[in-house]
Amino acid sequence: MGRAPCCEKMGLKKGPWTAEEDQLLIAFIRQHGHGNWRALPKQAGLLRCGKSCRLRWTNYLRPDIKRGNFSKEEEGTIINLHEMLGNRWSAIAARLPGRTDNEIKNVWHTHLKKRLKNYQSTSNTKGQTVTEPKCDSNASSESNTMNSGFESSEYASVSPQDSSSELSSVTDLTGLPNNVVIKDESMDTSETFPQIDESFWSEKLSTGNSTTQSDFAGSAEELQFQFPLSSSMTASIGSMEHVNEYNFNIDDDMEFWYNLLIKVGGLPEL
């Protein structure tokens, strides 16, 4: 069909935003909101396309943006979520209040990916089975054996070399709120994750605007999934303050997931 470009380039400004433009945008959105991005620049007196305005607002001007360096916990969360979700930056950002998808994407490409690579090469030299993360948009089910990708001394209380199939060996990212570790590259978990969508996790794992551990602690359930190479699976559910672990050893995966969701309050009991 062919779409027209998002905005006619003629007369529209590109490049870095000036303080004046920022003020115009903020003032307009404060007064009128941003119902229609395409119409907004004209109404606000900006020579920008709507897309540019939306991006500037969502990535920089929004009042709830948290600026500054990422904490180690945030970085750990990103790595874990990236393992789980792949390059779905907006989904990852939804779990890190105050952080934007763009910011997370930049952090990933500039810092975390390198760290992951270093970790992997280190692991490989130690004879571990380590897989490259698949950056596939359908990667919510991706699984691999690289744990968090952090140097163990920095983030994980259990060293990567210790990875056995027992619960104690699940890499613990020292109190991360949504600590999900999926292992076993031979397993396609997309078939066993049928009902776990993003809204479920964000509802379960985020509370308001805060990202502090204590905020997560009350509401939720840190999930650690571990798939040993056997046909059975082992999982633990730990809260932030006290690790209430539930151990499952099951062969029938669908029943397992359903029961697990009931446990964490994601499904009503029948």
Add this chain to the structure above:
DNA sequence: AAGACGGGCAACCGCCGCAAT
């Protein structure tokens, strides 16, 4: 001191999904 280089980050581009018509 100055030019080269590389990293970090803000912004742009193009595609996709969805709702409205």
Add this chain to the structure above:
DNA sequence: GATTGCGGCGGTTGCCCGTCT
């Protein structure tokens, strides 16, 4: 059902700035 318009998303680009030589 087809078309159109919009918002959103992820990939990519290009500028700025710090470091190196």
